[in-house]
Amino acid sequence: MTVNIALLGFGTVASGIPFLLKENGQKISSAACTDISISKVLVRDEAEKQALLAQGHDYNFVTDITAILTDPSVHIVVELMGRIEPAKTFISQALEAKKHVVTANKDLLAMHGSELLDIAAANQVALYYEAAVAGGIPILRTLASAYTSDKITKVLGVVNGTSNFMMTKMVDEGWTYDQALAEASRLGYAESDPTNDVDGIDAAYKMVILSQFAFGMTIKFDDVRHEGIRNITPADVKLAQKLGFVIKLVGEIVERESGIYAEVVPTFLPKTHQLATVNGVMNAVFVESIGIGEAMFYGPGAGQKPTAASVVADIIQLAMSVAEGYSAPPFNTFSRETIYAKKEDLLDKYYFAIETEDKSGQLLRLAELFHAENVSFEQVFQDKISDHVATIAIISHQMDLNQFDNLVAKISSLDGFTLRNTIKVI
Ligand SMILES: NC(=O)C1=CN([C@@H]2O[C@H](COP(=O)(O)OP(=O)(O)OC[C@H]3O[C@@H](n4cnc5c(N)ncnc54)[C@H](OP(=O)(O)O)[C@@H]3O)[C@@H](O)[C@H]2O)C=CC1
Ligand SMILES: N[C@@H](CC=O)C(=O)O
Numbered sequence: 001m002t003v004n005i006a007l008l009g010f011g012t013v014a015s016g017i018p019f020l021l022k023e024n025g026q027k028i029s030s031a032a033c034t035d036i037s038i039s040k041v042l043v044r045d046e047a048e049k050q051a052l053l054a055q056g057h058d059y060n061f062v063t064d065i066t067a068i069l070t071d072p073s074v075h076i077v078v079e080l081m082g083r084i085e086p087a088k089t090f091i092s093q094a095l096e097a098k099k100h101v102v103t104a105n106k107d108l109l110a111m112h113g114s115e116l117l118d119i120a121a122a123n124q125v126a127l128y129y130e131a132a133v134a135g136g137i138p139i140l141r142t143l144a145s146a147y148t149s150d151k152i153t154k155v156l157g158v159v160n161g162t163s164n165f166m167m168t169k170m171v172d173e174g175w176t177y178d179q180a181l182a183e184a185s186r187l188g189y190a191e192s193d194p195t196n197d198v199d200g201i202d203a204a205y206k207m208v209i210l211s212q213f214a215f216g217m218t219i220k221f222d223d224v225r226h227e228g229i230r231n232i233t234p235a236d237v238k239l240a241q242k243l244g245f246v247i248k249l250v251g252e253i254v255e256r257e258s259g260i261y262a263e264v265v266p267t268f269l270p271k272t273h274q275l276a277t278v279n280g281v282m283n284a285v286f287v288e289s290i291g292i293g294e295a296m297f298y299g300p301g302a303g304q305k306p307t308a309a310s311v312v313a314d315i316i317q318l319a320m321s322v323a324e325g326y327s328a329p330p331f332n333t334f335s336r337e338t339i340y341a342k343k344e345d346l347l348d349k350y351y352f353a354i355e356t357e358d359k360s361g362q363l364l365r366l367a368e369l370f371h372a373e374n375v376s377f378e379q380v381f382q383d384k385i386s387d388h389v390a391t392i393a394i395i396s397h398q399m400d401l402n403q404f405d406n407l408v409a410k411i412s413s414l415d416g417f418t419l420r421n422t423i424k425v426i
């Protein structure tokens with residue numbers, strides 16, 4: 001038997017699939033208990049079809065999804081177009097046509113995953129998406145299988161390859177923000193609209209998906225506090241280095257007694273923390289649990305071949321179920337009621353960078369403000385910006401999220417002070 005797959009889109013990731021099917025064909029067929037063949041590829045229009053044929057791609061290119069949906073010989077649909085629509089409609093239609101679906105579309109899964117999984121279940125087919133979180137790292141399947149015996153208490157992740165690549169180039173090699181972004185796009189790491197990469201949105205999508213696999217709870221995207229890398233200045237990086245930290249965009253999900261909480265924020269990581277060594281396009285997911293303890297899963301978070309490898313691994317699992325005639329199990333079965341943590345249960349240290357006039361009494365005003373919130377300073381630094389202006393950098397002791405929000409609001413409205421940045425300190 002041959003299991004037929006149809007690709008929706010033939011961009012960076014999709015065009016990496018033929019390489020693996022060809023170079024690793026024997027192992028793949030043996031693992032799937034069947035041959036796997038790309039029987040149709042949906043492209044945008046006739047011009048793209050002609051261009052791909054001219055480049056030597058010898059596939060059955062189609063420009064209308066109906067050709068795939070109505071073809072009973074297509075067993076698995078692989079969506080690699082990205083964005084919400086028409087991907088959502090096409091995936092829903094494919095599931096309703098009783099075809100299994102593989103996707104890498106974290107935007108769609110974070111916003112509408114539950115709805116799509118319900119459609120899959122109602123039609124007795126499966127929706128797999130290993131590549132949606134940390135491209136080449138087999139993290140979702142690991143959480144869904146190897147962690148069934150364990151209880152996870154915390155997940156930390158550097159899960160956006162583009163922003164991590166950019167930060168690494170900017171810090172280590174002095175590249176500008178624009179140079180770093182252009183190169184991340186050229187290498188196929190960035191989304192077609194890289195806003196989501198640099199503003200922490202892509203990483204927040206991944207936290208939504210990770211919360212389902214690690215904690216069995218579905219945090220809504222809007223409830224994932226997120227901020228990107230745009231506000232980080234060379235001064236922040238310099239101070240971090242001086243104090244033995246590196247700055248990374250880190251996602252965190254924790255379960256406290258009151259419930260679960262997720263955020264993606266720039267973070268001061270001690271240089272000795274395992275995540276501090278994750279550079280370039282590499283990603284890592286650091287998992288704390290009551291059984292295994294601490295474990296870190298490290299690998300490429302983006303790029304054609306790593307991401308295609310995760311996609312093909314999903315295809316193999318589904319192809320095997322087709323070939324062997326059993327129902328493919330759901331990708332994740334861990335599900336509990338979602339209960340959010342109380343803000344007073346969320347304790348962290350923070351770095352505050354505040355600009356103010358360089359004159360007597362300014363630090364005292366800040367000290368009074370922190371004191372009113374019952375938060376104490378751990379370290380304070382002052383740097384001259386010009387003759388009359390200074391940056392005061394404060395690293396606080398632990399405070400809860402209510403205290404942090406109150407401080408941010410109060411400093412922001414304090415006359416003569418500009419809150420330039422806040423960064424979590426681990
Ligand atoms: N690149 C990476 O490293 C990773 C990507 N992903 C995810 O994988 C998915 C694919 O990403 P990637 O390959 O990088 O994206 P690309 O933009 O390189 O590829 C998407 C392709 O789909 C085409 N497309 C879009 N809409 C349609 C449509 N309606 N009909 C037919 N074709 C269409 C696009 O055409 P056009 O160019 O004309 O718009 C483009 O060729 C995304 O969901 C992304 O988030 C996940 C992990 C890593
Ligand atoms: N644009 C994303 C791709 C993988 O999800 C990233 O940079 O991590």
Ligand code: NA
Nearest residue numbers: 130133134137
């Ligand atoms: Na993955």
